[in-house]
Structures are given as C-alpha cells and as structure tokens.
Amino acid sequence: MTINADPPRDDVKSTALADPPVEVPAPAVKRPARWALLRRLHFYAGVFVAPFLFIAALTGLAYTLAPQLNDVVYGHELYVDRVGDTTVPLADQVAAARKAHPDGTLSTVSVLDDPEATTQIAFSVPELSADEKVHTVYVDPYTGEVRGQLTTWYNATPLQTWLDGFHRTLNLGDTGRMYSELAASWLWVISLGGLVLWIGRKRAYRGERAARRRALMPDLTAKGVRRTRGWHASIGVWIVVGLLFLSATGLTWSQYAGARFGAALDAVQGHAPALNTALGESDAAPAGGHHGGGAPTGERETDLPAGRTLEEVLAAAGPMDGRRDITIPADAGTAYSVAQDKPNWPVSFDQVAVDPVSGEVTERVAYAEWPFLAKLTKIGIRAHMGELFGVVNQVLLAALALGLLCVIVWGYRMWWQRRPTRADRKAPLGSAPPRGGWRTLPRWFLVVGIPVTLFVAWAMPLLGVTLGAFLVFDLLVGAFRWALRTPAPNLTER
Template structure:
C-alpha cells in the first residue's frame, strides 16, 4: 500500500497554504488514480487509528489459549492424567455438591486427556453469562469455578470485549466496524496505486512490487517499506476485513440477510420430541445449542441422563469433545453438539430422546451450505483457533505487520512536511482536490450507483465516506474564501 502523500519527490515545493490547485478539466483514467490517491490519504490518516487499535487488541486476543493456561491452569487442567474417566453422573454430582446454586445448563466433555470437564450452571443474576465448574474427569474432584461467557474464561471475555467494542458496549462496536469496513478499501487502493505506478523499469518487475527498495532514501524508502509490506499482508487483511464484518452490528445484519436470501444459513436442528405436544409459547426456541439458555428456569434434570444422552450420541458417531444440553421443556429433546474448532473441524449435532435411547434428528457439518461453512470457518480463523498455534502465529505476524504499515504511513506524512525556513509545518499537505472532475464519464455513471449500493451493504462505510465528502467540501469552501480574501486584500 502506498501513501498518497508521497506522490511527489521529497523536497519538491508544495503548494502554498492559500493556493487551491487548479482542477484539470480533461477527463482521463489518470483521474481515477488521483481520486484513489486522495481517498487512500484520508482513509489512512483518519481510519488508521481505528486499525491500529484493532491490530493491537487483536494481537492480545490471539494468544488467549496460552494466557488462559497461565492464569487458569488449575481450573482447566487435571493434576494427573488417569486411565478411565468417571461417569458424568459422578462428575456432575461433585460439581453440584460444591455449587448447588442455579440449574444445570450443559456439560462439556474434555477436549483432551489433560483437560477438565465443564459443568455449566445457569444463574439469573449472571444474565447471559454462566457459572462453569471444572471437574477432574478421573477423580471427580472439583478444580474450581469461573464466570464464563459462552465457554470463554473471564480473561478471554475481557480481551474479546476490548477487541470488539473497547468495553463501551454497542456504541463501542462502531470502532471495530469502522476498522473492518475501511480496511479492505485502504488495502485495495494501496495495491492499485503501488502495482499500477509507472515510474521507472523497477515498477514492472515482480521484485519491485514485492520487495522494498533498499537503495532508496528518505520518504521513498519509507514508502517502499510501507507498500511492499502491504502487498505481503493483503490477502490476510482482506480475510480479516471480511470475517470481521460478518459479525459486526450493521454490516453483519446485511450479511445475515444475504445468507437467508441465498439459503446459506446453517441448518437448524429439530429438537421437538416425537409425539409430544409443544407448549403454547416456546420461549427457548432456537437456543438449544447455546449452552446456558436451555434449562435456565427449570429444576435440575437427572444427572444420569447426561450419560445416557452421551452414550446415544457416541453410538451415532459423534466423537471428540461435545456439549450436552438438557431439554428446554418437556416437549423437547436433549441436544449433543460437537465442539471441536481445530481443523479438521467437527460440528455435527444430534437431538436425543433419552427415554427411548434414540436420535430423533441429526445435522451434519458435511451438509452445511457452502456459505455457512465459509462463514463458520472464517470466524474460527479470525479468532486464531482453526489451525492451532500456526493460526495464532500467522495472526500475530499480520497484526504486527499492519501496525508497521500504519507507522510507516504516518512517517511518510511527517516526512512530506515543508522544511524551508519560511514554511514549516508538522505534516505534509493533502493531495490535490477536485480529482472527481477528471474521472471518465463511464466511471462516474457506474461508480455512483456502486458506491450507493456499497453504502447500503456496509452502512458504517457509507456514513463515514459521506462524512469525508462533506468535510472535504467544507474545507474547499473555506480555502476558496481565504484565497478570495487574500486577492481582495490591498497588500496582496
């Protein structure tokens, strides 16, 4: 990605503060480049702080598995790996003896032989969070308890909120959606400007695009580092932008509408018990798979039924770690869902009639629509849990690379500042205004509806882009008025 403020060689005389560069009336494809230069500059200057915060908080979140083990190792891991786990009924009994409060929401089997079983309790005072009791599966000894959020520890939850909304609630989510909405725009503009530049033979070689120019000095060297690093990061940044938008507030809602329209949503598991009469109003519909929602206002179910539901699910072929959720009401089945996020993933789910020891419904990961699979895998990859430590290292490298690119971008802006004795400034001047007047008519005719459609699909991008345009117009009017005042001044 190339900085728009480095279009002229370092040391060239910039326009004076009262000059407004003359707009070229001729329309050509150079106008597209000029517009990209200005857009890339403003997006870089004003959106880069959001991207910097997102990269830094994302870097912290990337290593939550290791941080969890460091902080909560006593709860998450067993003291000694045994040979045969105790039945779930014994583990649940131990957890309930230590913590009789609330009701049983779900039980999550250990992901590995060194991990503890999680007995999840629902308490009204915790809201959408749960109390999770960690039990040694080999001894049925309670290792401890934590307040969790959909299985996440307090530390992971805190870092997730920091990355998602800076602990400012729904209002804070605008920061991350702004970053995700503009990231792909900045990357696309930077790639076009860097790859399509026409200065010298070096620009035509792949090495000239992929590698920084070591012979360059000053702003040219900074630009080379900024752009070449951006090229290497481009695919990963596109991925992070797209996956971040899928669960953002406004763009995420649009994405959900797209999935529904394209029949790309994940299949729903039918949890109705055959032959049972459903309640008049099912307040728990659709929540059976989110451990903690089901059974939150019920009395505890028979702990032995967890073993029965698990046995039926295992016989059906559900291996690995699973989450067992009791029925939401008397007319519903038990739900056993695979919860293995590491590649190759396992997300099969079964509805179990415990009384008759049979599976009444089954959704298989293999049967998910392509869009649903891509969405699910994209989220896991964005969170750094899809390919284990490799995924974490890649995300960390991308986060550090993005922070470096942002640093070099701001450095270029500083290096472009006027340094003459009679004209000193803290930063360089923005690229010339009026680039839209140079756009070819086909670009204008097709571009305006495309931008409007893009603004609908990505509302935060649309609103902030409109803000940039209005601010640019206001600045232009102010500069024009100042120029007119200087012309009319007797001492001009």
Template sequence: MSQTSHRPDNTTPQDTDGPEDAGTETSSTNTGSTDTSGTETADADADSAGDPADPAKPGPGTPPPPGRSWEAVRHLLVRLHFYAGVLVAPFLLVAALTGLAYTLTPQLDQLVYGDRLRVEQVGETVRPLSEQIAAARAAYPEGTTASVVTPPGPEDTTRVVVAVPELGEKQRTVFVDPYTAEVRGELTTWFGSTPLTTWLDDLHRNLHLGETGRLYSEVAASWLWVAVAGGLVLWIGRRSRGRRPKSARGVLLPERGARGVRRTRGWHAVTGVWLALGLLFLSATGLTWSNYAGERFGRLLDAVNGNAPALDTALPGAEAPVEDHAEHAGHGGSGGATADADPAGFDTALTAARNAGLGGTVVVTPAADAASAWTVAQNDNVWPVHYDRVAVDASTGEVTSRTRWADHPVLSKLSKLGVQGHMGVLFGAVNQIALAIVAIGLTAVTVWGYRMWWQRRPTRADRRAVVGKAPEPGAWRRLPLPVLVLGIPAVVALGWALPVLGVTLAGFLVVDAVVGAVRRRRTA
C-alpha cells in the first residue's frame, strides 16, 4: 500500500519522514499538501500506477507484488482507522459535545433550581423526617411517599420523593427546608435527576429519540476504543527521519516546524495520545450500560457472580422474602409502597441506620408490604464512596440485614465506580474538569482528522477532488497466516460481545468489498 502524492509538475517533496510520508508535504494551490489519504500513509492512484509509455515498467508508487508480510497489518490498521475516522467520527463528535454539556449539570442545576435545592439560612437543629414529610404531603397530597433523600450538605434541602401514577417512571420530588420544615418547591424528576439534567442526559444517551436513538451512543462507544487503539499503534510505531523509531518526544509532542498536513496530523495524533486513557475509560464505561453490549456485560456478571449482593428485606418469620436487587444502570431508583407509609417509620429507619454506622446522604425507602423491611441506603457518590445498605424493621427499629460496599465483588465495584466517573460525580469538580478536557480534546481530534482528509485531496488540474482517497484495499490478503488464524476468531468473539461493533464492521466490510469489486471491474 505504498503511495505517492498528486503534486503539480516541478514540485519537490518537503519534510519527509521516509517512504510513508513521501509527498505528504508538497506545494499546491490552496494547501500545504497534495496527498490523498486521510491517514498517515499516502495513497497510490492513477498518477503512480506505472509508466504510460511502458505498461510493463512499474512506476515509483506501484505497490509490490502481493505477499504476506507483517507490514500488511499496519496497512490494514491504516484503512480501519481511516474508515473509523470518516464514518464513525460524526457519532463521536455528537457524543463529545453532548457529554461536555452534561458535565456542567451540577452547576446548571444550582443556577436554575437553586431556590429549591438550597435553604435560605442554615439552622442549628434539623427537624425530624416525619415533620418534613408531613409538610411535603400537605402541600402535594397526590400519590404515595416513595422515598426520602437526606440533605448531602448543610445548605441543601431534604428531598421527599412521591410516586404519582400519572407521571409513569418519573416522580414528583418535593424539596423541604430541613431546619424549618418549609416546602421550597417541587420538580418532576427521573431517578433523582432534575428536568434539566434529565433532558441533557437523554440528549447524550439517545438524542431524544428513545431506544432507537441509543444506537448512536453505542456506535460511538463501540468504535471509540478501536479508533484510539489503532491510532496509538500507528503513531507510536511510526518511523521518524532515517527510519529510526520515534523518540518519546516525537510521540508526545508535535513536530517542530511541521507544515500543512504534517502539522495537522501531529496535533491530531499527539492529542490522541494524551487523551488515550480518558477516551478508553469513557468507551469501556459507556459500553457497560449500553443497550446491547450492556446486556452482554450483565450476562458476564451473572456468570461470574459479579453482581452486587442483594439485601434481604424479608422480616424474620415472613413467608415470602422479597429481595431488593441493585440496579446496574447507574441511576439509583426509588421503590414505592402500595399505600402511603407512616411518616414516623422514616424516623425509626433513619435512627436505626445511623446507629448502625450509615453516615452521609442516605435514601430511606418504606417497606413494599407488611412482610418486608424498610431499606436505608447510603448514596455518597463522591470518592471515597459509601454504599452500605441496611434493612430495618420499622416496628422495632431493629436492623435485620445489611450489605457492605467492602463486600461487593470486584467487577461490581469497578462497574459502579466507572459509571459514577463517566457521569462526572466520582471526584467532584476534578472529575468534571477532566471530562470536559477529554470532550474538548476529542472534538479537536475529530476536526483535525477531517482537516487531514481535506488537506490530502489531489489538487492537479486534471485530478481535483474534494477530499482525499481512502487507503488502498486488500491488505487483509497479505496478512501473515498466524494473524488470520488468531484474528478471525477474535473478531467474531468481539462482534458477539459488542454486537453494534460487529454489525457495523460487517457492514463496512460488505460496502468495502462491493466498492472494490466495482473499481476492479472498471479498471479491467
């Protein structure tokens, strides 16, 4: 897949690194390059196919006869990286921009809903939950009390979550001043999220298109790690001048004095290197709670007993125990009783939980029925996290069961922490800043990738094009046999684990094969 540029007559190559860069920095009408590839290798086309005066004599850019070699692995990666960049990059760009907006939700919530989320004045004594619940239910009597969330800080209000049938899976959350039991207002929430956060969350997850729209985010998450890993291999394995391996500086910093496409490629690659860990983290954590890959991940957790331990909410002597399973989706849901619970039960359950050592913010949920216990769950999402849970017999104040965060399996912990980090809450403002940097960097990398594609377009008068050509196909036919023997089953297994990646990759291969067949027929 050696390639040459489409440069005007009487021009000479500049700033070359070696064979892969031949012609990537040549003079042209409007750009610093006349190369035609969207990746870091140049592309052979009709100008370099051979000597027109002697068809038997190969031209300087003619590929060598087919033969299996390890260089074909690099050529295949180049083509895969190119297609990932051109076809999947729009999904990545949308995910980066919507994710950037979502990172600002804590501050936006305070700006928009601050009058409900915060108290007017911090008091000295906190009123019992029963008084706060009574005030909330007096102001909003519809529905049943589903749960109560204690204030995360001294300036925050208590949240009384009310299940209203008309709202479906959403709830009405009433905000109460814990010092005065004054109702500050209410919002229609979704698993504790404000309307603004819910709207931005839906925008990032599915573009407000429902389950069908979730395909966009799963495509982005499925291909992000492929693009990142392929780009790292290509950039780190690239040779510098004199065919020497790149130094650490050459990998981590753009080349001094580079111009045109070389300068764009340097910023594209180096920024990708610096952001690689963050991008791989977002890809992995996004896949664990995606639609199809997330279902495969759930199967894995079931197979290796990696789920969070279930809290036994059956009261002693009850005939039918009811288990309270933790959700994998990353959003804490609220249960609800069939009849409105006695507000005094919330005081009893909270007191028992505090005596059992559950500090910080907790969610108190009434019993589902007379044979079940109340549950109190820690909800401290900022590191160090606290996720202990207890079951309480509200009639006696006795703790009947308990699960500890320390006892969660490793996969359960990694999944939970990964989701919190993906949402930008695990390390507070530092987490938000890191995600914002990664989102802005991914946006820049995507834009630079398209700029390279444009800069590498042919500019000769008889061969102008809007963008550069794709790298030459057929590299897979020259792959070493060990790569084929091991690679094909690995790709099949990967396609099963990540169905959206498998389907889209198969689609790319089919389209690529059809286009290649048409081109060969035209050439013949």
C-alpha cells in the first residue's frame, strides 16, 4: 500500500515546533496637543473632585431606597388596614384631623388614587414656615380614624426629607449645598473628558479585531494598571450618558448654577405658568360655612369655606389620576387650587382653580400647554429623584451610583499602581501627566477655547473657581520643580 505524501522540506518549520505568537504592542500614535492637556485636567479633577462625587453617589444610592424605607417606617401612617366600600366625606376627615391637631392653619388636603392610601391633611404652623415644612395628619378615608401625624416637607416624610437633605447638602444647610453643586459641576467635565480619552485610545488599536471587541469590555487578560484602567474606562463608557444626565438635572436646582439656569428660563419664558386663584368681588365666598372643622383660621370661622364640598371641587376639576392636592383658600377672595401630581410616565401636572361658591372652574393650567423647557426640566428632576418609571427608575439610578463608585475606586487605584517603585525613585503615589500641553495648542483652539471656558465658568461659578484653583496649583508646582532643577547662582564669584 502506497501513501502519497510530500517529502519534508528543510525551509519550512514544523507547526509543533513553531514559536508561540507574540502580542505586538499597539503602534505609537501621535497624539494631538490637546490630548496631554485633557489628560492632565482629567487627572486633577479625578484626584481632587472625586471625593465629592463619591459622597454624592453614596448618598444618592441611599436615596433611591426612600420609597421602600417609607413603606417600612411609616406604613401605619401611609396606608389603611382594610379597604372599605365607602369613604367618609372629606369634610369629616378634616374635622377628625383638626381634632387631633388643634393648632395651625389648614393648608392642603391630599387625596391619592391608591385605594390603600390614607388621606393627607396638612396644617401650616408659624414655627415651621421658615423651613417650608408642615404638620401632616393621616386619616383613614373609610373610617375617619386618624392614623398619625408627621412633619413633612413638600409631601416628603421625615426620613425621606433627611435622605434628600443628606444627598443635596449633607444636612448642613446652604453651606452644604456647595458640595453637591461642585460634584454636579465637574461630573460632566470628567465624564466627557474620560470619553474623549477612551475614544483616542480606541483609535490607537484601529484594525485589531481583538482590541475592537474589547472596546466596551475590560481586558481580563491584562495585569496591573492596564487591567484597572480597562475596568475604569469600560464601566465609565457604559454609564457616561447617565452621568451626564445626573449632572445636568442636578445643576438645575443648585445654588449658583441653578440661579443662572433660572434666569435663562425667565429670559426665554421657559417656566411653568402659575395658576391664578384670585376671585372677583362678586365671586368671593362669604365668611363662615356649614362644613365645620374646629379652630378659626384666616377670615373664616371654620377650616373650609362655605359653598361646595371638597368632593364637588374635585369633580369640577375633572378627571385626574395620581395625587391630587387641594389647597384651601386663605381668604374669601381666593379660589380652591387642585394640583395634580403624577410623576410616573406618562407624567401630568395639571392645575385647576375652582370657585368655592359656584363650583365653576375659574382657570386651568394644563401640563400639555407648558413650555417645552418647563416640561423637560420637570421630567428631568423627577427622573433624577427616581420617580419617573417607578422601580425601574430606582434600579437605573442605583446602577449609576454603583458604577460611579467603582469608577472612582479604580481611578484612585490606577494612581496608586502607577507610583514609581524603583529603589532610587520610590514615591508614595503616581505622578500627574506631563505639564506644558497648552503651549503646543493651535491658535484657533485657544481663540475658541478661552471664551468658551470663561462662559462655562460664569454659568457654573463653583466650576470656574475650582478650575482657577487647579491652574494656580499647577503653576506653583511647576515653579517649585523648576526651582529645584535650577542651580543657585554662586554669589561669591565676581
């Protein structure tokens, strides 16, 4: 039996004896001058601002649990024991709340579309007005039983108010607001800077299939700082859109940048229209009434004005789902205000003014008629608070917070891993990227970049102040190192 086979050739090595493939490093890529400047800015911002971002992410993560914590801590106040077939008239519920809370002025009666929810009846008291808080009494709508009372802030329970204040101000008042504004001001800069650096590094591996496949995933085969940088960059890219959203929405109600944003909305008439509740003299309700309720308030003898019942006021306002807040008229010349609060998608925040005597609608402000910027701002804020898509919104925010925490930890770990470890060059931490990148920037970049930077610094004052501080610090470091390298002149020689 003959086997046809090619004879062995000396010029061809056996596959079994071939050398293993060697990973060829990416070719050196000439970076534009702005690359070095961006790396140095990203480094400084990451080192000095990251602690503020870490606290904001940690407190924001805690706030995402607020709805569930509310149900656990305040379940007795917020919910009824048993859903009944009929409800007690709202006037009787107000009377029960007044009996339990004889002080203060009745301000709001809130009815929720959840059949298990209690009716929330708020009383304003002078000692809480400075903090915009009220005493809220919770009444079982089926039995008229008072379930309890809490000090609330814009319908938020004490625990939710504390978590919100901890996230926004660390519960330190206006001074603490600067921490969250500083974090929000730099978050978009760090996020966009990191994205640009990631894109630039990805281009360095153009044409390599494995590198392209790892573009959005960390390289698990890498070691040391390369592996840490892979996790830092990949997770950062996955969450960059969410971080930009949190930065933008967080700045809208900040102390200084928020004031600039509010002024811009005023200039373009981008605020939500206000509801006019003033009545003409012929429409004014007389003092006193037949609904009863307790202590005298305002110019009336009872908590509720004479005329239509609260149920009739709700019916006149029209169909509304979600929470309905009925603001009680402060005097005879003011109408009822019924404000819808439905933050879940599709959102709706209609407002209606109802004459307490005739029951006619005197004005209606529909959410559909709000300016686009007002709608965008409202939706953005509610999404930032985790209310737009319910539990899904909470999960997304929690994932963003956890991702940001991890990215920050990996960033500091890279700083640690890049420290010199040689015996003659040991250092406790890694050095910053090289200085002097701005000297090689093209003139057009400076002509465009400087005015843009000045405008951003004006729009976001805390960003501008800290950016100036970084520049001064960098100049001082450079001057100090230059002085160490320059030998002192010998003044004894002439």
